[in-house]
Amino acid sequence: MKAFRRKIISFYRRRKRTFPWREEITPYRIVVSEIMLQQTGVERVEEKFEPFVTKLPDFESLAGAPLREIMEAWQGLGYNRRALSLKRLAQAVIERYSGELPRDRESLLALPGVGEATAGAIMAFAFNVPLAFIETNIRRVFIHHFFTGCQKVSDRQIMPLVEAALDRSNPRDWYYALMDYGSALGGTANNPNRKSSRYAKQAPFHDSDRKVRGDMIRLLLGAGSMAIDDIIDATGHGADRLVPVLCAMVRDGLVTEEAGRYRIA
DNA sequence: CTCCGGCTCT
DNA sequence: AGAGCCGGAG
DSSP states (O other): OHHHHHHHHHHHHHHOOOOHHHHSOOHHHHHHHHHHHTSSOHHHHHHHHHHHHHHSOSHHHHHHSOHHHHHHHHTTSOOTHHHHHHHHHHHHHHHHHTTOOOOSHHHHHTSTTOOHHHHHHHHHHHHOOOOOOOOHHHHHHHHHHHOTTOOSBOHHHHHHHHHHHOOSSOHHHHHHHHHHHHHHHHTSSSOGGGGBTTOOOOOOSTTOHHHHHHHHHHHHHHHSEEEHHHHHHHHOOOHHHHHHHHHHHHHHTSEEEETTEEEEO
């Protein structure tokens, strides 16, 4: 474990990455960056982050902003439900905690869009409090170093090692270092995460519901509100294809319907 | 065409 | 436990 830690630290000294959310650290900036980073690569988050927090600089402005405004700032990041989660998270922080992000794992987990990985990252990066957690970069590092030649490695197997390696006096820098190292491993031809039990081949994107939903968000952001037949004309999708997807988006709270017209909620 | 990513709901 | 959710890069 000592050699492992030395390896990570030495890599970090040479190759540490700088990001806007590492340069100026506030709980709000950490929350926004972590939600963005959940399913989006850092390159794209880097472009969107500053414009987003400039337009919506704190929990209060985010909680009060119309969803359409938040979605406009979110465009290009994908998985638009996260933008809605982020607004609901901000509302919860205002209502439950009078605008101050709570500093404990349980309260963070109770916020919309926050699971184990995000709660652990927020505790480390916003508050420098040590919790063991696993996300994709961390998973890569541990599989690469400890599970060479293994297949179907589960997070349950990895977690005790994360726990043992954790620098409890400075978890923020330790996790920066782990993630920078893991990210570098990801760039190599053989991604260690293919040896994770979570690895799965994904369905094609073309003609998926995911694509239709993305098209719909873009269309409605541009148009304001639209009747169903105009949506059918504009997208070229038939009603059979469109209506179930649109219903799901209404159910998710992304879209609302009023007098036969649909718009961003 | 294949690839990446954590949370939510079932 | 497993499926669904996005957009951009290779």
